Amino acid sequence: MSEQNTRDLKFRHELYPGSAALLALSEDITASVLNHEQATGRRQRHRRKDDLNSFRNAVAVIVANLAYSFVFPGSGSGALILPLGHPRSTASLTQPGFGKALKSTIDALEAIGILHLTMPDDAFHAATVAPSEVFRREVFSRGVGHSDDFLRRQVLDPICMTRRDAWKRRHPCIIPVSDDAARYREEVRRLNAWLADADLSYVGADEVDTGDRLMRRHFSLPSHVKDIRLAYGGRFFGGFWQPMRKQLRRHIRIDGEEIAELDYGQILPRLAYGLVGTMPPRGDLYGFGSSLAGNHYRPAVKKALNAMLFSSRPMRAWPLEIADGLPHGVTVGKFRAALIDRHPALAPLLECGVGYDLMFQESEVIGGVLRCCMDQGITALPIHDAVLCATSSVSAVQTIMLEQSRLVSGHSIPVGVEVLEEEEECSPLPVFVPAMTPSTTTIHLP
Structure with a gap:
């Protein structure tokens, strides 16, 4: 999370370079990774044709997401949630280049200065990636900054x-x-x-x-x-x-x-x-019970009624967000009685x-x-x-x-x-x- 209390952005597998400028940047980054691997000996064998195509796809999708994160940030922090083998994610496993090889691709992109990787502290959270300043400058220098720069493929x-x-x-x-x-x-x-x-x-x-x-x-x-x-x-x-x-x-x-x-x-x-x-x-x-009358309590009454419809077992106490909106002393039992009466x-x-x-x-x-x-x-x-x-x-x-x-x-x-x-x-x-x-x-x- 950033200091402005913004949230991390969800990685979007449908994003892909949609303009010649962003596609060229993706290809240049792909070539830089391949050259880096050869120069440092990070990879001993050349990729097979299918593996190379999957690698190119992964880099293109990651580049599109990184660029999108600051071209259209919304309320996001600029960091992207990218599950790396996370047990609650299946979307990555079905996309070319987003299986077991994804971590090595991310490491290589970090090594050449394209992104910053932050690994989670425990197994219940996902990793995040954020664009580097070098990458940001490169994106803007190539004139990328419009909706047409991004293609949206229905891959999920x-x-x-x-x-x-x-x-x-x-x-x-x-x-x-x-x-x-x-x-x-x-x-x-x-x-x-x-x-x-x-x-x-x-x-x-x-x-x-x-x-x-x-x-x-x-x-x-x-x-x-x-x-x-x-x-x-x-x-x-x-x-x-x-x-x-x-x-x-x-x-x-x-x-x-x-x-x-x-x-x-x-x-x-x-x-x-x-x-x-x-x-x-x-x-x-949503208007019932003299102690619950008035627009002031209506949002909490709505949440309480819906909670009783969604709960699959007898409720004992209110969630905090409901309890704070109801009058003092309106227990689950009292609300249930008023609800049934209405x-x-x-x-x-x-x-x-x-x-x-x-x-x-x-x-x-x-x-x-x-x-x-x-x-x-x-x-x-x-x-x-x-x-x-x-x-x-x-x-x-x-x-x-x-x-x-x-x-x-x-x-x-x-x-x-x-x-x-x-x-x-x-x-x-x-x-x-x-x-x-x-x-x-x-x-x-x-």
Whole structure:
């Protein structure tokens, strides 16, 4: 971590030199490494043709990542997380040059002054690499500094699955071959092809890589589930717009237009009501209990309700982030009682881990929205339970979102609209609350 409390950046295997200048720099560095090995005797035998091609690929991807880390730093520290044989990483093992030979490649790049390697203190953390000042100067002297300098190849599986261990660390899971897996992969590939051709731009003063559009669907296997299925989690991750703060998103343009953000209101509890085949009550679903009333406590109440939906066992105490936001004395037991009093129909779903099922339904709703938007020629950018679209498409996208939520949950979930204008203040539009009809969808509880 840097002194500015910034975070290390994730190494991106899809990055590759996309311009003649950056590709030439990669080739020059490759030649320097080969000459260094020969001059110092670090390597006794020449690489075979396939090994040499893998080595060139690894150097090109590493060079692209190092350059990207300071051309488009975002909130990053400039250091890149690069697992070197780390047990929780599988992405590196599938890419040419990123297997057992990666450590020697990194050592060689450090030896010729291209990067700095920092090894972890224990087996539970990954190594990091950071560009050297010599490398930085070389990149800028060659005119590299634009989105077009980087190519983004879809080399990783469009879908992935992880499971948390007892220490809350994520471990990758092998996805079984299935018709669902093939369908989800094809849907993500279609979305990525659509976004690659979309007219997206950024008119703000910040350095933003509008070419960063690759999406990936992340599934989460709950710790209490033994059968590996693509039926938990499933949110869409990726794209330059997702990590941006809202005040910066207002500078995004789709087809040259200002944009709006459309998001589902209180989607997880509403999907929970769909799961039990009951209509949700009117009003704020996160508003209940006299001691919990008011907007001041609403964020913590939302987190507490979601925690009870995601927990697979009876909760004994609140996590610190929830406890700090609730009034003093509101224990898990008292909150549970207030929750059941407000939402008696949801009592069977509490503390049985159903939240992962609900998140999957949420991802299916957004997936349906994206498919319909593509079919109608509308560019929509997903942000978990929301989408961004051009202001001229708001009405059409809102209609699509209402219909897709009805198909999944049995009732239309309210959709809020906020136009992200260039003025200092954003202009919210009223939340559209549709007339609700009883659910006819039958979904088996876990």
